[in-house]
Amino acid sequence: MKFTRWYDNNHKKILIIPALLIIISLVYLSYFTVQNQDIIYKDVSLTGGTTITFSTNISVSELQTQLSQTYSDVSVSSISDNTGKQLGIVVIIPDTNENAIMNLKTSIQDVVGFQLTDENSSIEFSGSTLSQDFYSQLVKAVIFAFLLMALVVFIVFGENKKIKVYSILLTAATAILTFSVNNSIKIPLVISVITVFFYSLYLSKTKKEYIFSLSLITIFFVFYFLPIYLAIIPLAILLFTIYAVVSVPSIAVILSAFADIVIPLAIIDFFGVKISAAGIVAFLMLIGYSVDTDILLTIRVLKKKNESVNNAIYGAFKTGTSMTLTSMVAISVALIVVYNFHSILNQIFIILIIGLGFDLINTWITNASIIKWYVEKRK
Numbered sequence: 001m002k003f004t005r006w007y008d009n010n011h012k013k014i015l016i017i018p019a020l021l022i023i024i025s026l027v028y029l030s031y032f033t034v035q036n037q038d039i040i041y042k043d044v045s046l047t048g049g050t051t052i053t054f055s056t057n058i059s060v061s062e063l064q065t066q067l068s069q070t071y072s073d074v075s076v077s078s079i080s081d082n083t084g085k086q087l088g089i090v091v092i093i094p095d096t097n098e099n100a101i102m103n104l105k106t107s108i109q110d111v112v113g114f115q116l117t118d119e120n121s122s123i124e125f126s127g128s129t130l131s132q133d134f135y136s137q138l139v140k141a142v143i144f145a146f147l148l149m150a151l152v153v154f155i156v157f158g159e160n161k162k163i164k165v166y167s168i169l170l171t172a173a174t175a176i177l178t179f180s181v182n183n184s185i186k187i188p189l190v191i192s193v194i195t196v197f198f199y200s201l202y203l204s205k206t207k208k209e210y211i212f213s214l215s216l217i218t219i220f221f222v223f224y225f226l227p228i229y230l231a232i233i234p235l236a237i238l239l240f241t242i243y244a245v246v247s248v249p250s251i252a253v254i255l256s257a258f259a260d261i262v263i264p265l266a267i268i269d270f271f272g273v274k275i276s277a278a279g280i281v282a283f284l285m286l287i288g289y290s291v292d293t294d295i296l297l298t299i300r301v302l303k304k305k306n307e308s309v310n311n312a313i314y315g316a317f318k319t320g321t322s323m324t325l326t327s328m329v330a331i332s333v334a335l336i337v338v339y340n341f342h343s344i345l346n347q348i349f350i351i352l353i354i355g356l357g358f359d360l361i362n363t364w365i366t367n368a369s370i371i372k373w374y375v376e377k378r379k
Helices: 002-010 013-036 060-068 098-112 128-157 161-178 183-203 207-225 229-246 248-270 277-303 309-341 344-378
Strands: 049-054 075-080 086-093 121-126
Touching: 002 309, 013 248, 013 344, 049 098, 060 075, 060 086, 060 098, 086 098, 128 161, 128 229, 128 248, 128 277, 161 183, 161 207, 161 229, 183 207, 229 248, 248 277, 248 344, 277 309, 277 344, 309 344
Parallel strands: none
Antiparallel strands: 049 086, 049 121, 075 086
8 A cells, every 4th residue: 555655646756767768878879879870889790791710729818819909890709518618719800801811810820820721610701782781671670660560559559540540651651761662562552551541531521631631642652652761750750749649558658669679779889789680680579579568558557447547557567577577587598508609599688688677667667657647637
């Protein structure tokens, strides 16, 4: 009862905690982007480069020190078994020039004291153009996955059918700007959008609503035939403004999911971790992980008509935290098992653990407080 009274009196005030975390993360990411001309440190899988793997007993720190005297951007890491015994070393440089690779091999051989051959080493190349294009596609996938997630949440919790239809049209236009539309999906996309457009006309009752529907279908076809990529940002802002004005529960879920991505990203950048393609995929996975507890909470509070808000939040809290903590334990165990192997799974697991940890804050402070505030005000 004491905690209930405290929560009733302070559920708005504690929103300061997640608000500060989001603001600090956004400020740092802005500073980081200005300093590094990108929002992340990219590893060789996203920049292009050369990876040399070989077996040796020499320590990573010693090899790193020796090679750093010649190569300022060299990266050295070890491969170990589950007992911690070193099995080999991985050396990475963001360069695919043949002369640079031969010089690097010579430098490594001088340090380790033996020749690198096809039998005791391997060399992998990643072209810069291919890697940059892959990185661009992954970033677009994350952006559009988030926009689709936001649309689905709004369709579930929004109450205005016409606004839902408008949001679908705007999201379709954003999709065209985000991805180059293949011929195989052009016809189904156009048919779907036209169907939604006629449905919006059916729902329209006033002259202004008819004009608005015609404006949206015009925007769609303008972007379809003449993509204007800079319009992605204003379209996304317009969508989220609609969600915020029309459906508070929707924007609460979207805000929590956004924080679950932004805060871990800022932490990863702060510690100087180079993100690989697997790391970008981890952020995609994080979108799905973060939304499930938010939807659980929102549905429980909004649909339970004969239950107090606090009891609904507490019931959702017990189920949601069990889900999140179970996932964190499972991922932590998997990370411990594979950590010494220095596989791509390491980065995925680390990002997921950080994201799920902050999801506890963003769901049960940010989303819960906003939903409680909204329900009490509506009543």
